[in-house]
Amino acid sequence: MKVALVGAGLIGQSIANLLRETGDFDVVAFDRDEHALALLDAQGIATRRVDSADTSALRQALIGFDALVNALPYYLAIGVASAARSAGIHYFDLTEDVRATHAIRAIAEDSVQAFMPQCGLAPGFIGIVAHDLAKRLDDVREVKMRVGALPEFPTNALKYNLTWSIDGLINEYCQPCEAIREGRTQWVQPLEGVEHFSLDGIEYEAFNTSGGLGTLCETLAGKVESLDYKSVRYPGHRELMKFLLDDLRMASDRDGLKTMLKRAVPSTAQDVVLIFVTVTGMRHGQLVQDVFTRKIFAKQVCGMPMSAIQITTAGAICAELDLFREGVLPQSGFVRQEQVPLDAFLANRFGKLYEGASAIVAERALAAA
Structure with a gap:
């Protein structure tokens, strides 16, 4: 699965390393911060400089990817989800913001792609x-x-x-x-x-x-x-x-x-x-x-x-992306956290970070x- 990771901060770096380690995900990190991207470059993770607040530029950059993982602050979530919808790719994020989640649900309406916000620790x-x-x-x-x-x-x-x-x-x-x-x-x-x-x-x-x-x-x-x-x-x-x-x-x-x-x-x-x-x-x-x-x-x-917050937040969204890839979760429309089976989550290779x-x-x- 080819994944666009938008946001190369501490949580984004953890997500990139966890996904890369499996060999099942081809990860490219997007950010406008050259220093953050340089850290990932040094770890052998592909990067691309993109202004995530520019929905049009982000939409173009997403062409050819299967899924987008959004590790940006909550106030950018709506624009990033809109770019994912326009690019025709699946969307996962960590937002805790109620208004952003309601807006993403509207974006997901009648979509053949899956939109799954709130994939972190809490919510998640x-x-x-x-x-x-x-x-x-x-x-x-x-x-x-x-x-x-x-x-x-x-x-x-x-x-x-x-x-x-x-x-x-x-x-x-x-x-x-x-x-x-x-x-x-x-x-x-x-x-x-x-x-x-x-x-x-x-x-x-x-x-x-x-x-x-x-x-x-x-x-x-x-x-x-x-x-x-x-x-x-x-x-x-x-x-x-x-x-x-x-x-x-x-x-x-x-x-x-x-x-x-x-x-x-x-x-x-x-x-x-x-x-x-x-x-x-x-x-x-x-x-x-x-x-x-x-x-x-x-x-x-x-x-x-x-x-601990990197482990729990990155581990959760990686587990849910992995379960989605395996077909355990719904493959289109708005996906709620409570649609994730707890047993499947804890048995997942990323979910086991919680079991440890x-x-x-x-x-x-x-x-x-």
Whole structure:
């Protein structure tokens, strides 16, 4: 399969190396950043300098490819998906933006090509897990999805380091969040719904952020009483971010906030990704709760060091592209994350990056309510 990888940042580089390693994908990386392309050139990966914001130029560059993998920031997703539609090739991306996903669904309408956004960690893998657990129940009461991309060794007041797209981080902290409450889909505010929990002796907090549910609200509408997604952080992070966004009104100055965070908050490759999903409901007349957790740490993959967020994000989109290539997924139109079978994902050569993590998969019976 000939793949155009659009976006040669850290995640794009990880995707390129994972796909190239198999020998089943002919990858060409597109970007306008000569330095980023030079890094891939040095690793023996073909590159092409293209301005991804120029839809017309991108469409021409895509001729002859089978699929496009978009590893660019969310605000470029609609234009890139439009270029893929015009070029007649399949489309996969990592966007967490709700508006972009709705627009891509419209682009995919009546298409003979597949359009599959939200192929990362959250949205993405987290929705695959939640949907699979929900299917195992006769009646679903509650679905809770929690994900954290955290520094392994927090040292600053925010107890946070930049481990992925800063644009995506700000977007999920500022946009309204979908949820289901008492069986009704509704919008809730970001940074609200704070809860605290501990796992493996470490204390965490979680709160509403945008986009992590993907299309699950629509898929599970009328089938679940309560459904929500929250980002996991170390205690105290949410209060400081709320101070910045609300009290100092930085939510209305995203460029200023981005500049501030880039200047003050260092990045780290020593990170950990925490995945925590609980689904509660009835099975064979008994109230049960299924729990799926993973802790994934930075490590060497394909002979190169990768952070946990690189492993989980790149691993997820590569697994879904591979399953698509094998015919496991729908081959045309808009494809939802919850159409990916969890067993097939975890058995996939890329999906096994998730299986290599410390894992607890448990079911426990609850007293009847």
